[in-house]
Each structure stands twice: as C-alpha cells, then as structure tokens.
Amino acid sequence: MVGGPVPSVGRRPATSPTGVHLAEPEAAPIRYKYVPAHMEEVTMLKRIPALITPDLLYSLALMGHGDRLAIVDDNYPAASRHERVHTVFGAGTLDVTRAVMALMPLDDFVEPAALRMVPDGDPGFRSPSHDDVEAELARCEGRLVRADPLERSAFYEVARGAFAVVHTSDARPFSCFLLTKGVVHAE
Numbered sequence: 664m665v666g667g668p669v670p671s672v673g674r675r676p677a678t679s680p681t682g683v684h685l686a687e688p689e690a691a692p693i694r695y696k697y698v699p700a701h702m703e704e705v706t707m708l709k710r711i712p713a714l715i716t717p718d719l720l721y722s723l724a725l726m727g728h729g730d731r732l733a734i735v736d737d738n739y740p741a742a743s744r745h746e747r748v749h750t751v752f753g754a755g756t757l758d759v760t761r762a763v764m765a766l767m768p769l770d771d772f773v774e775p776a777a778l779r780m781v782p783d784g785d786p787g788f789r790s791p792s793h794d795d796v797e798a799e800l801a802r803c804e805g806r807l808v809r810a811d812p813l814e815r816s817a818f819y820e821v822a823r824g825a826f827a828v829v830h831t832s833d834a835r836p837f838s839c840f841l842l843t844k845g846v847v848h849a850e
Contacts, residue, residue: 712762719749722827723767726844730826732767734759736792736838741830744819748828755833756840757795763829764803768845777810780818780839788812792838800842810840 711720726732734756735741741748751759770776777800781788793810800808813821815837822828822841831838 710765712765714751714754714759714762715766716749716751719751719763719827719829720766722747722749723763726767726826728844728846729770729773730844731822731824732763732842732844733822733825733828734763734796734840734842735822735828735830736833736835737831738834738836739828739830739839741828744823745825745828747826748830750830752832754831755835756792756831756838757799757833759829759831760796760799760840760842761803763842764800767842768847769800769804769808770843770845771804771806772845773843775809775811776843776845777808778813778818778821778841779810780815780837781812782837783814783816786812786814788837790835790837792833792835796838796840813841 715723723732733739733741733745736756741750754762777797779790779793779796797808797810800810818839818841822839825841826844
C-alpha cells in the first residue's frame with residue numbers, strides 16, 4: 664500500500680487499535696514509517712493535517728495536560744531512547760510543529776512550555792530552526808512563546824520523560840524541541 668503504514672520493528676499486536684503497543688513494555692515497539700512527499704494533501708479526516716499519522720493522532724489524544732511531546736531532528740537517537748516513536752519522513756521540525764500545533768494547545772500555566780536543544784556548554788546558541796519554531800509557536804498560540812535553551816545532555820535526560828517523540832527528517836543541527844501540552848478549553 665503506497666504511503667500506508669509499514670511495520671518496521673516487531674509484530675503487530677492484536678490488542679492495539681492503532682499499532683502502538685502499550686500493554687507489554689518488554690515487546691519491541693511498533694514504528695510506522697510514512698512517506699508524505701506524494702501524499703502531502705491526502706487526508707481522510709477533515710482538518711487533520713496530512714503529516715499527522717494515525718498513531719501520532721492517537722498519542723496526541725492520549726496526552727494529558729502537562730505531558731511533553733518531543734519533536735526531534737534526524738540526528739536524534741529516538742529509537743534507542745524511546746518506546747513511542749512516530750517517524751515522519753520528508754518533513755522538518757517546523758512542518759511537524761505546525762501540524763501538531765493545529766491540534767494541541769501549548770501549556771500556558773507553566774514557563775517554559777517549550778524547550779530547545781543547544782550544544783553542551785553553549786546556552787546562547789541559536790539555530791535558524793529555533794527562530795522558525797518559536798515564530799510558529801507564537802503564531803499558533805496568538806502570544807509570545809519562547810523556547811528556553813536546554814543543553815544537549817540535559818535535553819536527552821528531560822526528553823526521556825516525554826510522552827511521545829516525533830522523529831523528523833530535519834537535517835539542521837540541534838533542531839530538537841520539547842513541547843508541553845496545555846489545557847483544551849471547552850468552546
């Protein structure tokens with residue numbers, strides 16, 4: 664099936680409705696790989712960005728207030744450090760952030776609600792991806808949002824507690840972010 668899910672690790676558990684196996688932590692995690700390049704505008708639901716895979720949508724729905732989502736570049740060791748990894752090929756951290764933020768509010772009770780990876784020993788480092796993602800977060804939230812710097816080693820430790828990881832194809836160094844989910848207010 665072109666553009667559809669292809670399990671890359673493990674077997675498909677019978678108990679999982681979306682392919683993310685949560686019942687047996689000792690089992691190999693299921694990772695689905697999507698190739699969105701030829702399907703950028705294809706979606707079977709209204710207003711769901713095409714980069715949001717079914718499994719990622721499920722993870723975003725499971726997340727509660729205060730849970731963190733890591734959106735990371737292609738150099739980040741996601742598979743060796745995390746169980747719930749969503750790989751989105753052909754998209755960078757900015758595009759994935761835009762898609763995620765169309766569905767998920769950023770926390771406005773805690774500061775910082777966003778963190779960005781910087782090199783060890785260089786907390787003042789800024790990548791163009793940092794500026795791009797901060798601008799997108801501010802646009803989506805309608806308020807000033809700053810992603811605080813977190814040195815690489817500390818980022819790896821804090822990211823271990825992330826609810827899920829979105830592994831992108833972004834080749835820009837240090838294009839890794841942690842976003843804290845906010846409250847979805849009734850309209």
